[in-house]
Amino acid sequence: MENWKQNKAVFWVTALPGIVWLLLFFLIPLALIWGMSFGEKTSIIDIEITGTLNNYIRSFEAVYVKIIWKSIWISVISTAVCLAIAYPVAFGICFSPARWRPLLLLLVILPFWINLLIRTYALIAVFRTRGTLNFTLEWFWNLAFLDKLIGPFQPLELLYNNGAVIVGMVYVFMPFMVLPLYATIERLDRSYLEASLDLGASQWRTFFSVTVPLTLPGIVSGIILVFIPMLGMFLVPDLLGGTNAIMIGNVITDQFKAANDWPFGAALSFLLMYVTFAALALRAFIGARMKAGVGI
């Protein structure tokens, strides 16, 4: 890496656009909200910044801790499933004939140009009691004369539980996992794989000891891109989850809407950010110790 003093012109040309934009349209507004997290409501619409920590203290009430914990494990499982599906897909795309690749990549992204809400409702239409999946299963059931043997088809109750939330999350966030994976697997130096195979390692061994470590940056990027937005997600649990589907994103949204408690909403949002920051710092720390040059 170059010291910035060696090439100041290039340094500033590449640095300034991002810095300025982030400052104007992100950091300044965020600072306003951050201030709010130390504030109190003085009337229906006025908030006074008093420096109080009550909003943060309130975040540690058992009920919120429980919800945050639940959000974390739902997001962890969803991210893992996402990775397990996206990796082979990205791998397959990378090793497909070159002229197919852009098209396949496009096919992965295409569903995500449909509005999230419409997509989620489409999922509901597939999975609901009188939905396509149950109709299809019923058709097969009757086709196999099981209705005569066992009895009429009982529709599966697939929606409104945690499983549905996880499926929805995976469905919504898949491309965010596939794209960074594709970007790293694509530039994988295949001679390493050949070397490993030539030296007698099995395909699986090669995969886990060569391919995975070499594509680790993409895996990490993908996990970050997927896991963090999942943590704050509120539409999917809202629409697909059952009576205990509440996640921290829902609580935060409630504070900014129905509860009209912006200071508490701000505190919860920032708490979520502090947690993710701690995780990122931990990862950087471990990464540095493992000397794996992984960039986010």
Added chain:
Amino acid sequence: MTYTPKFRASRRSVLKGSGAAFIGLTMMPRFAMSAEEKKLNFYNWDTYIGETTLADFNKASGIEVKMDLYADNAELFAKLKEGNPGYDVIIPTNDYVERMIAAGMLDQLDTSKIPNAANIADAFKDATFDPGRKHTVPYMWGTMGIGYRKSKVKDASSWKAVLDNSENAGRISLLGDGESVIGVTLQYLGHSFNSVDPAEMKAAEELLIKGKKDVKVYADDNGQDLLASGEVDLAMEWNGDVIQVMGEDDDLSYSVPKEGSLLWQDCVCIPKGAPHPENAHAFINYLLDADAGVHIADTIQYATANAAAKAKMDEKYTGNPGIFPPDEVIAKCESSLYSEEKTKLRNESWTRIQAA
């Protein structure tokens, strides 16, 4: 043109508390113009206006109405809280009207510009949440109740059917609006919808937690869809929504439980900082017109507060107990009263219920 000074005066309030425009973005009212451009921005609920009402109004006045939709009161409030991004007419529900008046977010109406206010039914000429009707005119009113599938449900005459009845397990949807759900639970337990008594609130919370295992989903205002698609057989919902799907499916019905329920009223108002207040008054006046009112009520199937319009409607509408419940039912119903404390307690309780 006598209007000009007032408009300029109200502009100051625009500057004080109004909406999104960084680098001149979004709506820029043209202050320089003395006469209003023939435009109106109307912020409304979905499926809550006659199919041709806006076009008819345009024909009558030359004003072009642009309608945006919001999904619930909280959303409307959140969007207008930091300042009005350019809406002229909004339709919040009574407790939010109260809240918005308290927050100084609504303009006073100039009644001299709304002669059709004479058409308002006597019962709605005044309101506790807006004494003297200074800021609002009533639009529609209704109840909350249980929509149910007749062939599958034995008895839906009590909140027990959805709150405390394992016979209907897995076939129930409640609203996602915690304030109302806790409110009717309190009514079921024999208390007031608006109670903030800790012991009563706790009892309601416990009952809702206990009943959770039987509830399939807390639906965001789409209970009628779940009902129509057969996903649930009982749905806590607003009357008009259920009546709209009842028209498509004879097996559905609606009941206001005997313990009483929530009585609500949606009101037409002008938010502070509205860029076209003159047009807004003309539009409000048009909504209160008898024929326009007939067309609206006919489309949306909610109970109109427009007496002149109701008089012209047929028996099928005026005699529908789902739309106009009998007096003894109304007598048991309560309006939601606004209080910051109630909002806070209810929301906390609702979070605990969902997390339990």
Added chain:
Amino acid sequence: MARRKSTRGPLDYGKSPWLILFGLVTFILLYAPIAQLIAFSFNDSKRNIVWRGFTTKYYAKAWNDASLVEAFVNSMTIAVMCTVVATIIGTATALWLWRFRFPAKSAVEGVMVLPIVIPEICMGVAVLVLYSRVGNWMRGFETGPIHWWNELFSVWPLNLGAITAAHIAFSFPFVAVVVRARLAGFNREFEEASKDLGASEWQTFWNVVLPFMLPGVIAGALLSFTLSLDDFVITFFTAGPETNTFPVKVYSLVRRGVSPDINAASTVLIIITLVATIIAMRMQAPSKIEG
């Protein structure tokens, strides 16, 4: 079968039947809801539970819904503007972080990923607060440059600038992340070789670095287009009556159930973006050979 297997080299994963099967199943699962959505846009039923006959009337209905069309056009415009700017800024940022060593770098890196970390609603509210404060101040001017600025930015498509600016702010870090992951595998010696051979900084970038990172840039651009086109939460708080976008419009329409005309509009949206992307890919193909 056996012969086929033997012709497959150890690295021909593209021909592995398991991988193909896996990909196929994934694509089917991915597209089943979409297929259903498209089918329902032709279904002559408002409730969309069972098939009631073919119709195209919902396309006509969506087309005649002026506010839906306007929201649609706004969304596409914002997404295109956002993608162009976010890709440039994001790529620059990735290059910057990849290439230079400077004080407090890890802190800067942390700040750069903030837009990814922050809950959307919080950013939405933050932007709302900022815009309304600045807006209130700027509206105070009845003459002078700021007044003219205001007037200028009340005209389409510049009135979409506020939403676009916010979209760029949350999407360029995604571009930066993806491009940087790609750059991590770049062999620095190529760059040095290029410079040793007398190429200028710019020539080196254009002929060596850019072609290498192009897949990352394209992936990033696709991501930011997707993010912008699909964003509801942040747009909701920045949109006014003149600047509605498709997701905001859809959100307000579907909370009471998806009507077939929304399905129709979504189908059109898929087709437009598909065609536009294929054209863009075709146009870009020759330059790839050159590189």
